[in-house]
Amino acid sequence: MKILGLSAFHSNAAAALVVDGECVAAAQEERFSRIPRDAAFPKRALRHVLAKGGVEAHELDSVVFYEKPLRRFERLLYNQLRYFPAPARIFSRTMFTWLGDRMWLKNRIASELGVDPDRVLFTSHHQAHAAGAYLPSPFEEAAVLVVDGAGERSTTSLSRGEGTKLELLAELPFPHSLGLLYSAFTQYLGFEPDRDEAQVEALAAHGEPRHDEELSRILEVRDDGSFSVAADLFRFSFDGERTFGDALEEVFGPARIPGAPLDVSAAACREADLAASLQRAVERALLGLANELHRRVPSENLCVSGVLALNRTAMSRLHADGPFRNLYVQPAADDAGAALGAALLTWHVENGEASTRWRRSAADLGPELRPDPRDEARTLDGTDALVDLAARTLAEGELVGWARGLGGFGPGSMGGRVCLANPVIGDVRDKLTRGLAPRSPFLPLPIAVRAESAAELMELPEGADLPLAFGRLTVQATGLRELAPAVVGPDGSVLPRLVHADDQPVLHALLAAVERAGGPPVLVELDLAPRGEPCVRGEAEALGLFDRTELALLVVDDRVYERAPASA
Amino acid sequence: MRFTPSTWFQRRAYRGVWSDPARKVRTLESFAQTEADGGNEIRAAVSFARNDALKGHLARHADDEVRHANMFTQRAAELRAAGVGGPVGDETSDRAFDMERSRGDGLDFHGDLSGSPIDEIGEIPYVAKLHVAECRAAELFAIHSSLLDDDPETKKVFDDILVDEKYHMGYTNHLLREWRKEGRASEVKSALKSARESRFLGAWKRLGIRSAGGFGRVTMFLAYYTLAVPFALVAKRGRLAVGWQDPVDRAEPDAIRQQY
Ligand SMILES: [Fe+2]
Ligand SMILES: [Fe+2]
Ligand SMILES: [Fe+2]
Numbered sequence: 001m002k003i004l005g006l007s008a009f010h011s012n013a014a015a016a017l018v019v020d021g022e023c024v025a026a027a028q029e030e031r032f033s034r035i036p037r038d039a040a041f042p043k044r045a046l047r048h049v050l051a052k053g054g055v056e057a058h059e060l061d062s063v064v065f066y067e068k069p070l071r072r073f074e075r076l077l078y079n080q081l082r083y084f085p086a087p088a089r090i091f092s093r094t095m096f097t098w099l100g101d102r103m104w105l106k107n108r109i110a111s112e113l114g115v116d117p118d119r120v121l122f123t124s125h126h127q128a129h130a131a132g133a134y135l136p137s138p139f140e141e142a143a144v145l146v147v148d149g150a151g152e153r154s155t156t157s158l159s160r161g162e163g164t165k166l167e168l169l170a171e172l173p174f175p176h177s178l179g180l181l182y183s184a185f186t187q188y189l190g191f192e193p194d195r196d197e198a199q200v201e202a203l204a205a206h207g208e209p210r211h212d213e214e215l216s217r218i219l220e221v222r223d224d225g226s227f228s229v230a231a232d233l234f235r236f237s238f239d240g241e242r243t244f245g246d247a248l249e250e251v252f253g254p255a256r257i258p259g260a261p262l263d264v265s266a267a268a269c270r271e272a273d274l275a276a277s278l279q280r281a282v283e284r285a286l287l288g289l290a291n292e293l294h295r296r297v298p299s300e301n302l303c304v305s306g307v308l309a310l311n312r313t314a315m316s317r318l319h320a321d322g323p324f325r326n327l328y329v330q331p332a333a334d335d336a337g338a339a340l341g342a343a344l345l346t347w348h349v350e351n352g353e354a355s356t357r358w359r360r361s362a363a364d365l366g367p368e369l370r371p372d373p374r375d376e377a378r379t380l381d382g383t384d385a386l387v388d389l390a391a392r393t394l395a396e397g398e399l400v401g402w403a404r405g406l407g408g409f410g411p412g413s414m415g416g417r418v419c420l421a422n423p424v425i426g427d428v429r430d431k432l433t434r435g436l437a438p439r440s441p442f443l444p445l446p447i448a449v450r451a452e453s454a455a456e457l458m459e460l461p462e463g464a465d466l467p468l469a470f471g472r473l474t475v476q477a478t479g480l481r482e483l484a485p486a487v488v489g490p491d492g493s494v495l496p497r498l499v500h501a502d503d504q505p506v507l508h509a510l511l512a513a514v515e516r517a518g519g520p521p522v523l524v525e526l527d528l529a530p531r532g533e534p535c536v537r538g539e540a541e542a543l544g545l546f547d548r549t550e551l552a553l554l555v556v557d558d559r560v561y562e563r564a565p566a567s568a
Numbered sequence: 569m570r571f572t573p574s575t576w577f578q579r580r581a582y583r584g585v586w587s588d589p590a591r592k593v594r595t596l597e598s599f600a601q602t603e604a605d606g607g608n609e610i611r612a613a614v615s616f617a618r619n620d621a622l623k624g625h626l627a628r629h630a631d632d633e634v635r636h637a638n639m640f641t642q643r644a645a646e647l648r649a650a651g652v653g654g655p656v657g658d659e660t661s662d663r664a665f666d667m668e669r670s671r672g673d674g675l676d677f678h679g680d681l682s683g684s685p686i687d688e689i690g691e692i693p694y695v696a697k698l699h700v701a702e703c704r705a706a707e708l709f710a711i712h713s714s715l716l717d718d719d720p721e722t723k724k725v726f727d728d729i730l731v732d733e734k735y736h737m738g739y740t741n742h743l744l745r746e747w748r749k750e751g752r753a754s755e756v757k758s759a760l761k762s763a764r765e766s767r768f769l770g771a772w773k774r775l776g777i778r779s780a781g782g783f784g785r786v787t788m789f790l791a792y793y794t795l796a797v798p799f800a801l802v803a804k805r806g807r808l809a810v811g812w813q814d815p816v817d818r819a820e821p822d823a824i825r826q827q828y
Contacts, residue, residue: 051618056752058751058755064824070828071816110754114753123824172813173809
């Protein structure tokens with residue numbers, strides 16, 4: 001049975017192909033269109049996953065969309081009319097898009113793929129997210145928490161997963177949303193909402209939560225774990241425009257102008273303090289949710305998805321201070337993972353309890369690399385020679401582009417399309433800024449580390465092996481503080497991705513070889529991406545980047561490209 | 569060639585291109601570039617095609633396009649050698665070229681392939697795109713040839729190329745028909761539709777949608793202040809729910825067939 005899951009129109013559109021219960025391919029549209037978190041209908045991603053799975057569109061048994069379109073339309077209409085007569089422009093835009101296009105989604109999907117409209121199915125937004133969090137997790141039963149922007153009507157949901165069954169227990173309605181709150185503040189702080197939330201998270205580490213009191217009025221957490229957002233300070237129905245209201249500026253002063261200088265080293269940086277207060281308030285709300293969820297589902301295991309699950313600091317706090325022992329975070333926690341969830345859920349709904357579950361591991365999904373070798377490519381004798389060359393280059397402090405295997409399904413490439421750097425030679429941050437792409441000075445440098453050697457370098461939490469392998473948690477540095485201070489944040493935290501020999505043998509061998517060559521036990525691992533774009537799609541883009549940047553070596557599958565010496 | 573009102577307009581539009589020697593040379597060189605780009609793009613597609621028949625056709629097609637590029641380059645070089653069009657980089661000839669260039673879609677016809685590799689858009693949409701582009705190319709080349717009665721050598725270049733274009737139209741059409749026969753008619757139909765939209769209608773269609781969009785939005789704007797008023801009043805009086813709600817999703821398996 002062949003099922004194609006799709007998500008689109010909100011953020012990070014994606015396609016996932018499930019054949020007989022196994023996810024054989026999944027990819028995000030952004031990697032093809034080169035628009036970060038592209039929300040357009042995932043035409044190219046879906047062609048790619050079908051081709052990879054060797055499935056023709058007409059052979060699909062079902063195509064499942066991750067949302068109930070009419071339910072969302074109803075919510076949009078109702079909420080926009082509440083503001084009557086204010087948003088006439090937005091209302092007409094919404095009506096135009098919906099009446100002209102989105103209402104007919106079923107037929108559009110059917111004609112796009114050439115399948116019978118009866119094969120087009122719809123899960124709800126939260127079902128899809130919850131399924132994406134629970135079904136691929138390693139647990140036989142778990143409590144499931146979805147903390148998102150907004151689905152059709154709800155923003156947050158609690159579920160129970162048992163075997164192949166998933167039961168939605170309770171939901172919180174729009175506009176009470178942690179995702180929307182975080183995005184509105186992201187915009188208020190001068191960043192791009194729905195894209196730069198990680199910048200706000202990073203900013204928070206540099207600030208003091210001096211606005212706790214205001215924030216606890218804006219985000220009120222109740223005893224039953226539910227929360228409400230002071231919606232009159234925001235304009236959540238004005239999606240795509242300004243989503244914070246004038247009233248928010250009355251509380252915190254004028255919004256930061258995008259691009260205005262930001263001095264995080266100042267004694268009191270207003271933006272950093274605000275980000276810190278927001279981060280803390282959101283973590284408080286998450287803990288409230290987790291406690292309520294644990295009361296309803298007294299399990300040891302927690303699965304999380306929804307945009308807030310992309311927030312690594314919050315996930316770490318949830319794991320450290322929450323009531324669950326074991327944690328699984330769907331790395332593609334935004335709507336991309338919901339495409340996967342929708343397809344897996346459909347498989348289990350159609351096949352009942354006897355069906356077997358597919359489990360996700362690191363580096364198992366994402367687009368295939370598009371080969372496009374140049375004449376000067378050199379193919380080395382086996383991976384040992386490849387690892388050796390890259391390790392020597394890194395030990396000397398040079399940058400290495402590394403594009404091997406799949407491109408990852410989630411926010412980054414999980415080691416598939418990365419720029420690696422040695423954090424202990426010279427000023428690595430400066431080298432990356434000059435040699436790869438400019439980067440906000442307050443953003444931490446994520447690292448790759450061999451799973452076996454991580455415990456000596458940082459305080460590893462227990463019961464979160466997969467989130468650590470996906471690089472979805474922050475942890476406190478121990479030995480690493482002295483060894484590689486450049487990768488340690490102002491609060492002593494690091495962003496590690498634990499590399500296992502089973503998942504990524506060559507990258508694992510490279511990390512070991514760098515250490516043998518006298519280098520550090522960790523490497524900085526940034527996305528191999530042109531500025532403002534997602535990770536490279538194929539060899540051609542990687543080579544374009546190689547031409548424009550200071551990478552000393554580019555590894556593409558088994559081919560290497562070396563920088564010609566300046567004298568030659 | 570068959571003359572229609574559209575070809576009449578196009579002949580008028582392109583007459584100036586071929587009667588001005590500087591523009592003629594630069595246009596031939598630009599065609600050479602377009603053909604070469606198209607050829608490379610198609611060559612790259614060969615290794616990604618999964619259908620053997622398609623692979624063979626694409627390989628031959630790619631060779632043809634590269635040969636066309638060389639034919640255009642060579643003809644342009646002959647004209648330059650004969651003192652037509654001035655030296656490369658000459659101001660008048662550059663300006664003439666840029667004027668032509670700014671018309672965009674009118675003269676180029678293979679540019680649309682770049683950015684839509686076969687492995688990303690799929691074989692049917694790719695072949696549909698090729699088919700539409702080749703039909704358009706054949707039509708344009710016939711027009712160009714008909715305007716070159718005073719330059720038989722250049723005319724011959726177009727006429728020779730036209731023979732290949734017929735083959736390109738033919739094999740793409742054949743493959744699409746095979747797919748139709750295999751029960752994939754709706755895929756072929758939608759691929760052709762979207763290829764046509766992105767090709768010919770290009771700017772005009774976008775403009776059309778934009779004005780239609782404007783009209784639709786004005787209607788919605790008016791509706792907002794009239795029809796929507798009673799609903800708005802209801803919505804404004806309704807209380808927004810707060811706190812935990814029972815989920816609306818039903819557990820029955822058929823729930824996934826509903827859009828609501
Ligand atoms: Fe979502
Ligand atoms: Fe051609
Ligand atoms: Fe052609």
